[in-house]
Amino acid sequence: MQLTGLLEKMKMDHLSYQLDAVCEQAAKRDLGYREFLTEVLQTEWNGRYQKGVESRLRTTRFPWVKTLEQFDFAFQPSIDRKVIRELATLGFVDRAENIIILGPPGVGKTHLAIALGMKALEAGHKVLFMTLESMITRLTKARMENRVERQLQQLFYPRVLIIDEMGYLPMSRDEAGLFFRLLTRRYEKASTIITSNKSFVDWGEIFNDQVLATAILDRLLHHCTTLNIKGESYRLKEKRKAGILGTTPKTVDIKDETNEDM
Ligand code: ADP
Ligand code: MG
Secondary structure (H helix, E strand, O other): OOOOHHHOOOOOOOHHHHHHHHHHHEEEEEEEEOHHHHHHHHHHHHHHHHHHHHHHHHHHOOOOOHHHHOOHHHHOOOHHHHHHHHOOOHHHHHOOEEEEEEEOOOOOOHHHHHHHHHHHHHOOEEEEEHHHOOOHHHHHHHHOOHHHHHHHHHHOOEEEEEEEEEOOOOOOOHHHHHHHHOOOOOOOOOOOEEEOOOOOHHHHHHOOOHHHHHHHHHHHHOEEEEEOOOOOOOOHHHHHHOOOOOOOOOOOOOOOOOOOOO
């Protein structure tokens, strides 16, 4: 059988496309048989890996993609880089632990959540991103249509579930109850990353029920890394750099109610 036929039968599409270049390179570098074989298989593997990442990326619902490498840690000194480095090794996914990222608007909560989600995705895990609002809408709709179990099961499936923007809108008790059911299901089985502009003491307000808030925090915090970002908005920094804002605002704390994101 011809080489191209073999590659086709073995579904080695990526190698097929790059065959001439790979052979040319191998000749130039005077590779041995083993090295050449490694190079050839690596080409196919790289292509398959990249395709896998891209197809999984489409199912994550990330609003945009940012990486840890794109995060300017010097700008946000309250973030311990060691903790981020440790999280990036994805031990938290294997141990089904949670991450809670707190801080005022613009400090990079969503950026970090997506960047850690990207790491998990690249390692082959299923990742799903949702704002709290859209998740609650889904669950409520599912309950009205008598299929809440199925919806909860769908949200249980991702190894990493990112729930963004907890705290912008308060929840009714019923909604908080649905959220609690989801967390109970994922507890110690799969990781959840939550971002919030509210500190834990204010979570009672979000859930409209102090007892439920305590139960939710209990599930979330049992195995959890909390990042409390105390710093300035990166968006404001960029605007200032562009000359849109004049003076340097004081550093905002998490309790400050800023509506920049709304
Ligand atoms: P938050 O979710 O805390 O409101 P975002 O993560 O949406 O903030 O960040 C706002 C914008 O600023 C995004 O485009 C993000 O990529 C960028 N950003 C925030 N912090 C940093 C940082 N330290 N380095 C690089 N970009 C950042
Ligand atoms: Mg955000």
